[in-house]
Amino acid sequence: MKEQNIKLGISIGDLNGIGGEIILKTFEDARMLEFCTPIIFASAKTITFLLKHFNLDINFQGVKSLDTVIEGKLNVVNVWQDNPQIKFGEESSTGGSYAIKSLKAAVEALKSNKIDVLVTAPIHKATIQSEDFNFPGHTDFLNQELEGDSLMFMTTEKLKVGLLTDHVAVRNVSDKIDAKLITQKFNTIQNSLIQDFGISKPKIAFLGINPHVGDNGVIGDEDDITLIPTLAQLREKGHLTYGPYAADSFFGSGNYKNFDAIIAAYHDQGLIPFKTLSFGKGVNYTAGLNKVRTSPDHGTAFEIAGKGIASNSSFKEAVYTALEIFKKRAEYAEITANVLQKQPRKKQYSGRSRGN
Incomplete structure (x- = not known):
């Protein structure tokens, strides 16, 4: 599989944190689009607001469904139609609820093979709690939704x-x-x-x-x-x-x-x-x-959210790591399949007894 064909799903994290900023800063470098096709699960309105707030000049493609994603472009899937108010640095259930909407939509796309890998922006463990989401963080939720032991x-x-x-x-x-x-x-x-x-x-x-x-x-x-x-x-x-x-x-x-x-x-x-x-x-x-998910090594960083000073270095590394692991898994699967093909097949018992 060519690198540019890898569909990279991205959940936006807590809207009041630094998630949106570090995501967009990562893809401000157009060379990133040579490695993958990024798909942000949020809304065109939310991304437009973030671009204006951080004074970033990035072209993106708003899409209604994953079937219309454009390869080699920054795509934004409209998970919600409304325009939630973003209050940078504030711990709120609103910020957490949209983070979970984004995460759930991204995980469903991952489960249905609409995306190949998932990179998650930071969520806040307190603001995400609700009747519909009662997990301490990403890992436990993913363990429930995806096969394996996380x-x-x-x-x-x-x-x-x-x-x-x-x-x-x-x-x-x-x-x-x-x-x-x-x-x-x-x-x-x-x-x-x-x-x-x-x-x-x-x-x-x-x-x-x-x-x-x-x-x-x-x-x-x-x-x-x-x-x-x-x-x-x-x-x-x-x-x-x-x-x-x-x-x-x-x-x-x-x-x-x-x-x-x-x-x-x-x-x-x-x-x-x-x-x-x-x-x-x-x-x-x-x-x-059974799927690849990475995230940066930090949290929502409410104390610097909205100030335009958040570093995207860890998020960019998370993108690179997700892509590399996806390719390594494909190579490993191919090697394993070749080894199995080369193994001699055992003769099947015909059910006939000698001398009869």
Whole structure:
């Protein structure tokens, strides 16, 4: 498949945040249209307002349906006909409700293969909550809508961090982690590294659950009882799993450079060092699904929304990453199909007995 034929769906995020700004700044560079056909799920009126507000000169094509998308152009699908008032920097249910309208329309298009990949602009976890949408964020919603076991996988070219638990209160983390979860998340990350990033034999490190991996039970026994035995079982099966390592020194020492991916026990244990090392260049990739979805490594940034100073670097990286993973998956599927075709077929039993 040619790069320009990849249909890139984009959900606009919270209207009062920086989503619209970073999307449009990304496609202000017309060269981006050489790589894909971007499709924003919003409305022509909303995009026109944003272009005027940020003084951006970008041509776009408003379309009523995905069947009329024009290849090589910036397309805007009219998900709503009204003209919602945008109040930059304000947390409101209105901003959240339009974010969900955009997201749901984009996901439906992804499920029906009307788009090839999805890049989501930031939403606000409080403003999106309603009777129709009761999820802590994108990942859990996508896990329901798309096949697979979703996993938050923060990626750059040289650093990839996955999580055993993501949007879970710290007091509940240890209760969530068991051998089944550890094995499941490991398998998801290993499979993603192989099919999505082209790493044939990935080396994966685990961070300990407790400080200093529990110091032999002095600071908690979860590592000794659960994590260490499970990693030993994975190694016995031939997997390249390492650790657990004490989280406080793992990144500062540069040890992370020795591995293809790191699995952290909980959200901040993994995301604080990731964002410290790569903020603005990182990508949030939802691994483990049958479709490709990425997003920037930051939130709605209400404090700078509407000021025209938001950086689109992470969003642009999210676009590039989505396109690269889509192509890697296609290559992997082709290689796998060729291998299966070359395997000798077993002779089928005819049902006849000798001598009869």
